[in-house]
Amino acid sequence: MVLVFAHHSDGKFKKATFEVVTYGKKVAQMLSCDCAAVVLGSSDSAAVLGQYGADKVYSISDSQFDNFDSQTYTSAIAQVAEKTGAKVVIVGHNSTGKSIVGRLAAKLDAAVIGGAKALPSATDGFVVEKNVFSGKGIACYKLNTDVKIISLMGNSIQPEIIGADVSPESMDVNIDAPLVKVIERKTVSGTVPLPEAELVVSAGRGVGAPDKWGIIEELADVIGATTACSRPVADTGWRPHHEHVGQTGVAIRPNLYFAIGISGAIQHLAGVSSSKVIVVINKDPEAPFFKNADYGVVGDLFDVVPRLNTALKEFKANS
Numbered sequence: 001m002v003l004v005f006a007h008h009s010d011g012k013f014k015k016a017t018f019e020v021v022t023y024g025k026k027v028a029q030m031l032s033c034d035c036a037a038v039v040l041g042s043s044d045s046a047a048v049l050g051q052y053g054a055d056k057v058y059s060i061s062d063s064q065f066d067n068f069d070s071q072t073y074t075s076a077i078a079q080v081a082e083k084t085g086a087k088v089v090i091v092g093h094n095s096t097g098k099s100i101v102g103r104l105a106a107k108l109d110a111a112v113i114g115g116a117k118a119l120p121s122a123t124d125g126f127v128v129e130k131n132v133f134s135g136k137g138i139a140c141y142k143l144n145t146d147v148k149i150i151s152l153m154g155n156s157i158q159p160e161i162i163g164a165d166v167s168p169e170s171m172d173v174n175i176d177a178p179l180v181k182v183i184e185r186k187t188v189s190g191t192v193p194l195p196e197a198e199l200v201v202s203a204g205r206g207v208g209a210p211d212k213w214g215i216i217e218e219l220a221d222v223i224g225a226t227t228a229c230s231r232p233v234a235d236t237g238w239r240p241h242h243e244h245v246g247q248t249g250v251a252i253r254p255n256l257y258f259a260i261g262i263s264g265a266i267q268h269l270a271g272v273s274s275s276k277v278i279v280v281i282n283k284d285p286e287a288p289f290f291k292n293a294d295y296g297v298v299g300d301l302f303d304v305v306p307r308l309n310t311a312l313k314e315f316k317a318n319s
């Protein structure tokens with residue numbers, strides 16, 4: 001059995017969860033076994049996971065799972081894995097998944113690979129690829145334990161409709177009361193969260209001041225992108241912390257990443273270099289980011305970006 005953790009937010013599943021389920025199904029096909037999804041906390045739409053490849057859906061709707069707690073979540077997933085005899089457990093490589101995998105590996109005595117970017121290969125053992133050295137290399141890890149755990153980078157696979165709705169089955173687990181008490185939850189609304197965004201417009205210290213971000217937001221608006229920023233920009237309070245991408249921020253893998261007025265330091269590249277297409281706008285032709293760019297514009301962002309916005313608006317109006 002392959003077991004995927006189907007994370008939801010207030011009962012709703014996001015694209016990243018469907019990616020994990022489709023990935024799980026493909027791994028299950030490779031191993032000639034079934035794929036099950038486990039849902040923690042109440043969700044009315046768990047049946048839809050069957051469409052993305054889950055052969056079974058286990059639902060543990062206890063209200064103590066309504067707030068995320070790494071210890072209780074890990075304990076529940078480990079118990080489901082043991083009860084179902086799962087040999088591979090897959091979670092998303094997001095903040096929730098990252099805080100689960102280590103604990104889960106300890107509980108299941110399993111090898112874990114964090115941030116896989118492709119399907120495993122089973123021709124010579126169970127081998128999984130991931131980016132290393134800030135995206136400069138790819139390492140292939142052979143997992144030799146009986147149970148294997150994978151966290152999957154977002155946007156590594158497209159969700160596919162490969163099945164039909166599956167009625168969730170309930171399952172009992174023994175969980176201690178959570179040690180963490182949630183006092184308040186603040187969620188960002190309005191835009192696609194960065195880990196799931198396919199289009200990202202990101203800017204750095206080159207913008208110069210927080211009140212000059214209008215043209216960056218306008219570009220994001222025109223193409224329907226999520227905004228991001230480099231670390232110093234978030235550290236100085238020009239932009240909110242949840243926009244900070246890179247080694248110490250959010251790691252992303254969008255289809256299109258605009259890097260505007262960002263130098264391209266290794267710590268920044270660590271979180272964005274897997275983007276499918278990178279467009280760099282920088283006035284310094286020697287800026288390191290150009291080495292990672294698919295398209296580069298050498299110019300002042302206050303000249304280039306407004307012209308780009310006008311051209312994109314005209315293009316949209318005429319197409």
Ligand SMILES: Cc1cc2nc3c(=O)[nH]c(=O)nc-3n(C[C@H](O)[C@H](O)[C@H](O)COP(=O)(O)OP(=O)(O)OC[C@H]3O[C@@H](n4cnc5c(N)ncnc54)[C@H](O)[C@@H]3O)c2cc1C
Nearest residue numbers: 204205206230231246247248261262263267268283284301
């Ligand atoms: C342990 C550690 C972890 C780190 N983690 C991260 C991380 O996760 N994410 C991250 O981003 N950084 C991280 N950093 C910081 C990183 O090393 C860089 O300092 C940071 O990325 C630089 O941000 P920046 O490119 O916005 O600013 P700068 O380095 O100041 O670059 C600004 C760029 O804008 C260009 N520019 C200026 N004016 C214009 C203009 N008018 N038009 C066009 N271009 C212009 C300049 O040519 C320059 O290339 C980390 C550092 C450390 C030590």
